[in-house]
Amino acid sequence: MVTRQFEGKQQASDYQKFRFDPSQEIIDLIFSYVDERFPKLSEFAVDAGCGTGQNTRVLAPYFKKVLGIDISEAQIEEAKKATRSPNVTYRVCPAEEVPVGDTSVDLLTASIAAHWFTIEKFLKEVDRILKPGGCLAIFTYLPSMEVHYKDCSxxxxxxxxxxxxxLVPYEHEKIYHLKNGCKEMYESIPYPxxxxxxxxVTKFPMPLSGLMGLIQTFPEVQIFLKTKPEEAKEMLRTAEExxxxxxxxxxxETEVEVWLQNVLILASKPQ
Ligand SMILES: C[S@@+](CC[C@H](N)C(=O)[O-])C[C@H]1O[C@@H](n2cnc3c(N)ncnc32)[C@H](O)[C@@H]1O
Incomplete structure (x- = not known):
């Protein structure tokens, strides 16, 4: 069963505003892996769980066609508004049933998203749609963020x-993937x-208001705000104070620096 934690329109628009693009370091690691295995990789990439398209847009210069897919209509609507590249399209659909042909995809990415998928079904679908030698890149940051400011980091x-x-009481069980660094997900990938x-570690400078906005995009905060709005608002107010x-x-508007710990999983389908 698919997990739906990103359906709200306001949440999608905040997501576009406060979440960040993948770091160049992660993109470079992906493409150096891909280039070693598949030097003429340029036809078709799919970004699964694309949200508002932060990672999808980054792929546009590297491929003739890029497809971003997400189960949330609201997220796809925002992604479409923010994307100018003519070679990028979006579809509302689950990552476990991607509407593309067998062995048609060179690179499939999932940025901060695969922990929400039904992993076994998703990996079967990956195997169906990747070309032989095609690559899978799953990456995400982990919950243990650091906030840096002068000598009070x-x-x-x-x-x-x-x-x-x-936020622990409002966490979905799938967050355990992030808490264990996506180790089980990695073990489930059948490719040698x-x-x-x-x-x-990636570092993002942002105003404190940006950090507070980022926190509000967390699905746990959204659930807390829905179930106990006054308590949730008080928690956010107190944290900011x-x-x-x-x-x-x-x-x-004073700037802080947020440090993220990331995990990147790379795999290539046998030729
Ligand atoms: C944390 S957001 C990440 C969005 C974006 N990839 C990024 O890098 O910011 C996770 C996204 O995965 C989507 N999602 C969750 N389960 C999904 C599934 N089974 N199939 C497709 N998308 C899914 C959610 O709707 C949400 O937009």
Whole structure:
């Protein structure tokens, strides 16, 4: 059964605004893996669980055609609004049933999304649609983010960790994939040519208001806001106040740096 945690229109528009593009380091790792195995890779890429298209758009210069798919209509609507490249199209559909032909795809990516999929079904579909030698790239950041600001990074990170603790009751069970660094997902991939790279740290400067916006895109926060709106708003307000106090400023436009721990899984279908 598909998991639907990204259906809201406001959530999709916040997602477009506050989530970040994949880092160049991750894109470079993907393409150096791909180039070693499949030098003429340029026809067709699919981005599964594309959300508002942050990763889909990045693939556009590398392929003749790119398809972004997502089960959320609201996310696809935002992705379409934000994408200018004529070689990129979007469809609302599950990652477990991609509407493309057998052995037609050179690269299939899933950015911060595969933990939501029904993994066994998804991997069967990957095997159906990848060309021989075609590549799969699954990547995501993990829940243990750090928040850096001058000499109070440790305390800022602690406040962020406490926000995470308050969200545990609203977490979907599939979040365990992220908590164990996607190890089981990696083990389930049936191809011998595969690797899992961890400890990729990416750093994003953003105003504190951006960090608060990012936190609000988390599905757990959305559920908390729906089930206990006053408590959820109070939690967010308190977290922002604590951040500001630590930073010694009253302006939410003051810039912090968010450090993400990423995992990248790469695999190639046998020739
Ligand atoms: C955290 S968002 C990631 C979006 C985007 N890839 C990014 O890098 O920001 C996860 C996305 O996966 C989608 N999703 C969840 N389960 C799905 C499934 N079974 N098939 C397709 N999309 C799915 C959600 O609707 C959501 O848009």
């Amino acid at each position: 440790e305390q800022m990170t602690q406040v962020f960790a406490e926000v995470g603790d308050s 040519d595969k690797r899992r790279i961890e400890n990729i 604590r951040f500001l106090r630590l930073m010694g400023t009253s302006s939410s």
